[in-house]
Amino acid sequence: MKVGKEVKIGGVMLLCIFLSIWGANYLKGKNIFDNNVKLFAVYSNVGGLSRTNPVMYNGNKVGQVESVDFAKDFSGNLIVQFSITETFIKIPKDSRAAIFSDGFLGGKAINLEVGESTIIVSNLDTLNSSIEASLQDAVNQQIAPLKRKAEDLIGSIDSAITTVKSIFNTKAQADIGSSITNIKQSLEVFKRTMEDADAMVNENRQSLQRIFSNVESITQNFENNNKKLDQTLTNLKMISDSLAGANLKQTVNNASVAMQEVAELMTKINNGEGSLGALMNNDTLYNNLEAAAYDLDQLMLDMRLNPERYVHFSIFGRKDKSE
Secondary structure: OOOOHHHHHHHHHHHHHHHHHHHHHHHOOOOOOOOOEEEEEEEOOOOOOOOOOEEEEOOEEEEEEEEEEEOOOOOOOEEEEEEEOOOOOOOEOOOEEEEEEEOOOOEEEEEEEOOOOOOEOOOOEEEEEEEOOOHHHHHHHHHHHHHHHHHHHHHHHHHHHHHHHHHOOHHHHHHHHHHHHHHHHHHHHHHHHHHHHHHHHHHOHHHHHHHHHHHHHHHHHHHHOHHHHHHHHHHHHHHHHHHHHOOHHHHHHHHHHHHHHHHHHHHHHHOOOHHHHHHHHOHHHHHHHHHHHHHHHHHHHHHHHOHHHOOOOOOOOOOOOOO
């Protein structure tokens, strides 16, 4: 049977239409020949999730988003349909489809958080949903407290700068300049003092060396006579113990009584009582003694001048006056 030209043309046209439909679905991420498991999830906000975004399982792409449509109950929720191309994966019924940010560029994807149920999902089932915080949101959550602290710190710095500017007015600057000048002068005086001290030390270096030598010699003598010093200290301790053991109180009392008696005696002498008092206070005895001394002096003078009046001697013997 001979196929007509029209049939061939019609077959080619049908093939082209089929290929166009298949190609268009393929570009949309659909494969009309596959037996993928289609699942649904309901979100209040998809955060920019769109068709052909990947579906991830343990970090590996296992499907893609088929559609994102509003719910027909006018609640504002969004129904996301996605397919699982890896049909060997068994997804528990209590698994969760969580929207997250895939990478730093902000692309969205669905992550399958596998549950623990023993019941496996079927085609066209609906999974629980959640939205994970994006990397930017997490960073913003971490940076927000730092931002507030930085703002507070900037405010404090601004207040401090204002306070410092109010302090460093013209008068304060003049006072600071005067203080710096005084400090400079004090440092110069200190420098000159140190130079004078250094010069004095250099001039008296030999004297200082002799002083140190003497001190060293004295120290050496102390070290050499350490035993004698110990004996001396022991003797002093024994003397101190003897004095401590002696009846010093009685001795002091006796001395006090003796001093009192001497005082009474001196009082009597001053009052002219007794022989010694009369001798000390009566001028007559003094005058008599002075007169006697004068007479004795005259007698000695006369004896020196006229010895014959008092001494008689003869070479030939004594002559009797009666003859």
